[in-house]
Amino acid sequence: xxxxxxxxxxxxxxxxxxxxxxxxxxxxxxxxxxxxxxxxxxxxxxxxxxxxxxxxxxxxxxxxxxxxxxxxxxxxxxxxxxxxxxxxxxxxxxxxxxxxxxxxxxxxxxxxxxxxxxxxxxxxxxxxxxxxxxxxxxxxxxxxxxxxxxxxxxxxxxxxxxxxxxxxxxxxxxxxxxxxxxxxxxxxxxxxxxxxxxxxxxxxxxxxxxxxxxxxxxxxxxxxxxxxxxxxxxxxxxxxxxxxxxxxxxxxxxxxxxxxxxxxxxxxxxxxxxxxxxxxxxxxxxxxxxxxxxxxxxxxxxxxxxxxxxxxxxxxxxxxxxxxxxxxxxxxxxxxxxxxxxxxxxxxxxxxxxxxxxxxxxxxxxxxxxxxxxxxxxxxxxxxxxxxxxxxxxxxxxxxxxxxxxxxxxxxxxxxxxxxxxxxxxxxxxxxxxxxxxxxxxxxxxxxxxxxxxxxxxxxxxxxxxxxxxxxxxxxxxxxxxxxxxxxxxxxxxxxxxxxxxxxxxxxxxxxxxxxxxxxxxxxxxxxxxxxxxxxxxxxxxxxxxxxxxxxxxxxxxxxxxxxxxxxxxxxxxxxxxxxxxxxxxxxxxxxxxxxxxxxxxxxxxxxxxxxx
Numbered sequence: 098x099x100x101x102x103x104x105x106x107x108x109x110x111x112x113x114x115x116x117x118x119x120x121x122x123x124x125x126x127x128x129x130x131x132x133x134x135x136x137x138x139x140x141x142x143x144x145x146x147x148x149x150x151x152x153x154x155x156x157x158x159x160x161x162x163x164x165x166x167x168x169x170x171x172x173x174x175x176x177x178x179x180x181x182x183x184x185x186x187x188x189x190x191x192x193x194x195x196x197x198x199x200x201x202x203x204x205x206x207x208x209x210x211x212x213x214x215x216x217x218x219x220x221x222x223x224x225x226x227x228x229x230x231x232x233x234x235x236x237x238x239x240x241x242x243x244x245x246x247x248x249x250x251x252x253x254x255x256x257x258x259x260x261x262x263x264x265x266x267x268x269x270x271x272x273x274x275x276x277x278x279x280x281x282x283x284x285x286x287x288x289x290x291x292x293x294x295x296x297x298x299x300x301x302x303x304x305x306x307x308x309x310x311x312x313x314x315x316x317x318x319x320x321x322x323x324x325x326x327x328x329x330x331x332x333x334x335x336x337x338x339x340x341x342x343x344x345x346x347x348x349x350x351x352x353x354x355x356x357x358x359x360x361x362x363x364x365x366x367x368x369x370x371x372x373x374x375x376x377x378x379x380x381x382x383x384x385x386x387x388x389x390x391x392x393x394x395x396x397x398x399x400x401x402x403x404x405x406x407x408x409x410x411x412x413x414x415x416x417x418x419x420x421x422x423x424x425x426x427x428x429x430x431x432x433x434x435x436x437x438x439x440x441x442x443x444x445x446x447x448x449x450x451x452x453x454x455x456x457x458x459x460x461x462x463x464x465x466x467x468x469x470x471x472x473x474x475x476x477x478x479x480x481x482x483x484x485x486x487x488x489x490x491x492x493x494x495x496x497x498x499x500x501x502x503x504x505x506x507x508x509x510x511x512x513x514x515x516x517x518x519x520x521x522x523x524x525x526x527x528x529x530x531x532x533x534x535x536x537x538x539x540x541x542x543x544x545x546x547x548x549x550x551x552x553x554x555x556x557x558x559x560x561x562x563x564x565x566x567x568x569x570x571x572x573x574x575x576x577x578x579x580x581x582x583x584x585x586x587x588x589x590x591x592x593x594x595x596x597x598x599x600x601x602x603x604x605x606x607x608x609x610x611x612x613x614x615x616x617x618x619x620x621x622x623x624x625x626x627x628x629x630x631x632x633x634x635x636x637x638x639x640x641x642x643x644x645x646x647x648x649x650x651x652x653x654x655x656x657x658x659x660x661x662x663x664x665x666x667x668x669x670x671x672x673x674x675x676x677x678x679x680x681x682x683x684x685x686x687x688x689x690x691x692x693x694x695x696x697x698x699x700x701x702x703x704x705x706x707x708x709x710x
Contacts, residue, residue, distance in 0.1 A: 100222040106130075106244050106267035108137045115143050116209040119201075119236040120157075122149040123361045124278065124369075125229035127214035127246035129271035131157055134212070138165050147206060149197075149232055150174040150425070152363070153276040158187060169206075171197055171232070172425030173416075182422055191416065191469075194330060194428040195387035198235030210242040214273075215260065216251040223259040227251035228275055228362040228369060230258045230380040231330070242266045250274045252369050256358075256379030277365045280334045283314045286449055289483040289539050291315040294401060294447050296544060296553075297479060297486065298322060301349040302443075303395040305329040305432045308363055311403060311447050319344055326350035327357040328395050330386055330428040332378070334364040337371050352394035353379065360386040387428045392435025398442040400432035404472075405448075406459045409498040409517055411474035411489045413446055420467030433476045441614070443478055450482040450506040460505035462516035478615055480504065484533070485541055485555075490615035498522050499560035503531035526591050529598035531558040534605055536660045545609065547647050554652065557606035557622060561597045562590060564610075568619040569593070571641055603627045604634075605660050609649050620644045623653030625661060625669065632667040638680075650683050658687065662706050671702040 112118060121127055126148075135157070138144075142164055146157055150172040157166045158177040168187035171194075173179050181187035192200065200206040213233055215224035224245065226233050237243055237260055245260075245268040283291070291314025298304070298319060303326035306312040316335040319325065326347040327336065336357070339345045347355050357378040362368055372378050385391060392398055405423065406414045416424050436442035448459055460482070464470065478490040480501060487500035498517045502510050510530040517523050533541055534556050545552040557565070569588035599606040606624035610617050623638035636657055638650045661669055671689060673680050675698050685691075689702040 100218050100262045102247065102262065102270070103245075103265045103268045105269055106133065108134055109140070111242050111244065111266065112141075112144065112210050114141050115145075117145045117147060117206065119208050119211045119233075119240065120146050120148040120151065121211075121213040121226070121229055121233045121236075122151040123229045123231065124152050124276040124363045125214045125227055125251060126151050126153055126155075126276070127212050127248075128154060128156075129273055130212050130214070130244060130246040130269055133269055135162070135165070141165060143167060145169055147171075147208070151178065152278065160186070170425075172427055173422055174424065179423075189422045189425070191426050193387070193426055193430050194232070194383045195389070195431045196384075197232045198239075198382065198384040201235055201239040208236060208240040210244060211236045211240040212244050212246070213237060213260075214246045214248050214251055216253050217247055217249060218262045219253070222262045224262055225251065225253040226258045226260065226380070227254055228372065230254070230256070231361040231383045234258070234382040235384055237264070244268065246271055246273075248272055252373035254372050254378065254380045255374075255376050256381050257385075258380045274366070275369055278308065278363050279365055280313050281310050283310050283317065285539070286483045287311050287314040290447050290449070290481055291318050292540055293481045293483075293486050293542065294445060295319050295322075296542065297443055297445060297481075298325075298399050299397055299441070300324055302326070302397040302399045303328050303350050303352075304399050304401065305392070305428075305436070306333075306401045307331055307403065308333045309403065312401060315401060315447070324349040326354075326395065327359070328352065328386070328392065328398070329358075330360050330383060330432070332357070332359045332362040332364070332368065332372070334368045337368065347377075349397075351396045352391065358386060383428070387431040389431055389435040389438065392432055393439040393442070396440045396442075398436040398439035400436035400442070400444045402429045402432065402444075402446055402472075403448050404446050404459070406461050406465060406468065407446060407448065407477075407480055407501065408461050408464050409501050409513065409522070410494055411477045411480070411497050411501070412464060412470045413472035413477060414464055414468045415471040417468045419465045426471050430472055430476070433472050437476060437478065443614075444476060445479045445481060446472070446477055447481040450484055450504065451509075455506065455508075458505055458509035458513070460501050460509070460513065462513055483539075487560075488612070488615045488617060492615075495523050496560060496563065499527075499531070499558070499562070503558050503560055507533065524590070524594070526594055527559065527598070529559065529600065531560070532556075532599070532601040534601045534607075534660060536663045537656075545652070547649070550611070552609050552611050552620065554607060554609050554656065556601055557597050557599060557608045557624070559594065559598045561608065561619065562593045564617060564619045565597050565622070566590070566593045568622065568641065572639070573642060576639065576642060599624070603629075605657060607653050607656055609653065621649035621653060623650065623657055625657050627666065632665075633670055634661055634666050635670045635672070637671065645679070650680070651686070654683060654687055658704065658706070666706055668706055669704045673700045673702065674698065675700050
C-alpha cells in the first residue's frame with residue numbers, strides 16, 4: 098500500500114515571527130528542513146528554536162541569523178551553539194532529560210511546530226524517528242504542526258519510534274547521512290579508569306553509559322562479564338562489540354528482559370546500520386527510558402556518568418566550567434537516582450583526576466566559583482579516577498574527603514588535605530595524605546577470588562581509619578596476644594589513623610578487603626617497616642579469625658617480598674611468638690630462616706632478599 102506524502106511546507110502558513118519551534122537533535126538533525134526554513138524566512142524574526150544536543154552544522158546559531166532565530170538548548174554542544182550561549186545570543190535551559198517532555202505538555206514551553214528527521218514510510222504508512230527518539234517523540238505528540246524531512250538515511254528502529262505519515266502537516270524529501278561520531282582513541286588514563294569501573298560491575302548487571310573515552314574503555318573491559326543488559330539513554334559503537342562478544346544478552350534484565358532499551362544513538366555508520374530493523378534494540382521516549390522508577394526496575398542497575406569536577410564532599414559538577422556553561426544536565430541525575438534505588442544498583446561518577454595537562458585537579462576542595470551542582474553529594478555512591486575507586490555511600494564528610502583525596506592525582510593530595518584541614522573536615526592528627534605503592538603498577542587494586550568469593554588486595558590508606566578500628570575490635574584476645582605480644586584494649590581513632598596513614602614510598606601496608614555495595618570490610622593486613630640504617634625491613638600480618646586458613650597471609654607476604662625486592666632492600670625480618678606456629682609456618686614456607694634467639698618465647702626469622710631473587 099502506498100501513501101501520499103504531505104505537501105511541501107509553506108512556512109508563512111505554518112509559523113510566524115515569535116513562534117517556538119522544536120528541532121530534532123543529536124545525530125539526526127533535519128538540516129535540509131532547517132535550511133528550507135532559512136531559505137523561506139523573509140519577513141520572519143525572533144523564532145525560538147528549541148532543541149537537545151545538536152551535532153553537526155548548527156548553522157542556525159550563527160551570528161548572521163541572530164535576528165531570525167533565538168536558540169534555546171537543553172544541552173550545549175557544537176562550537177556555534179556554545180559560542181552563541183557564551184555571547185548571550187542563545188539560552189541554555191537546565192532540565193532533567195526525563196522531565197523535558199513535561200515542559201511541552203504543561204505549556205511551560207508550548208510548541209508551535211516541530212521539525213523532525215524521519216525514515217520513509219513503511220507499507221503501513223509509518224515513519225521512524227530512527228536514531229533520535231529521545232525528547233523528539235514527546236515534542237511530536239504535543240504539537241499540532243509537525244514538519245518532516247523524509248530521509249532514506251534514517252534507520253528504522255524498533256520500540257516506540259513510529260509516527261504515521263498522516264500526522265505530518267508538511268514534508269520535504271531530502272537524503273542526508275546522520276552525523277557520525279567515531280569512538281575516540283582510548284589513552285592510558287581512560288584505560289585505567291575503565292579497568293576500575295569494570296571491577297564494580299557484577300555479572301548480571303544492567304548498564305547505562307555515555308559516549309567518550311571512559312565509557313569506551315569500560316566497555317572494553319567488560320567483555321569477560323556474563324549476562325549483562327543495557328538500559329541506557331544513549332547507544333554508541335562500543336555496544337556492538339559488547340553484544341558480539343556475548344557479554345550482553347539482556348537475559349538477566351528485570352525490566353524489558355531480552356531487549357536493549359535506549360532513546361537515541363550516536364556513533365558511526367556501523368552503529369546506524371546495526372540498529373536498523375534490529376528487533377532486539379528498542380527505542381523509547383526519554384520520559385520513559387530516563388524515568389527513575391523505570392530505571393530502578395532493573396536490578397543491579399549500574400549507571401556510569403562523567404563529571405567536570407567533584408568536590409571533597411562528593412558534589413558533582415557536570416554542566417559548567419565556572420561561570421561558563423559547557424554541556425547540560427542530560428540524564429545523569431535520572432540514572433544516578435534510578436541506580437541508587439535499584440536493588441543492588443551502583444551509581445558511578447568516572448572522570449580523569451586532572452585537566453589542562455595535569456595543571457588542574459578535578460578533585461577539588463570546593464566547587465569552582467560560578468559552577469553548579471548537577472548531582473548532589475547524597476546521590477553519589479562511587480567516584481572513579483585513574484587512581485582508584487572512592488566509595489562514598491554512608492561515609493562521613495571526613496571519610497569522603499580522605500576517599501576522594503586518595504583517588505586524586507598524587508601531586509595534588511597534600512594540597513587537598515591542607516585545604517580540608519582548614520575547615521576541620523578531618524581531625525588535627527590527620528597529617529599524612531594517601532600515597533600509592535608504585536611497585537603494584539598503574540592499577541592499585543587487584544581482584545582475588547578465594548574459595549569462590551571475591552576480595553580485593555590494595556594499599557592500606559587513610560580512608561581506612563574506621564575500617565581498621567572495626568578490624569581490630571573483631572579480633573579475639575588470643576589473636577591480639579599473638580600479633581602484638583600483649584592484650585591491647587583499645588584502638589583509638591588517633592592510633593588507627595597513624596596505622597593507616599602510611600608513607601608507602603618507604604614502608605608498605607597492604608590489605609585484603611571484601612566489598613559488598615559500599616560496605617568495605619578489612620579481612621587481612623600485611624605490612625613492612627623500612628629500616629634505612631641497615632637497608633632492612635620488618636614484616637608482620639594479621640588475618641580476621643573467620644578468614645584464617647584461606648591463604649590471605651601468604652598472598653600478602655608474597656606481595657610484600659616482591660615490593661621489597663623491587664626496592665632493593667637487603668633483607669626482611671620477622672619477629673613471632675614461639676607459640677604462633679601458623680604464622681611461623683607461613684614465613685618458613687616463604688624461605689625465611691630462623692635465627693638464634695636467647696628468648697625462647699620469640700622466634701626471629703630472616704629472608705635474605707638478595708639471595709632469593
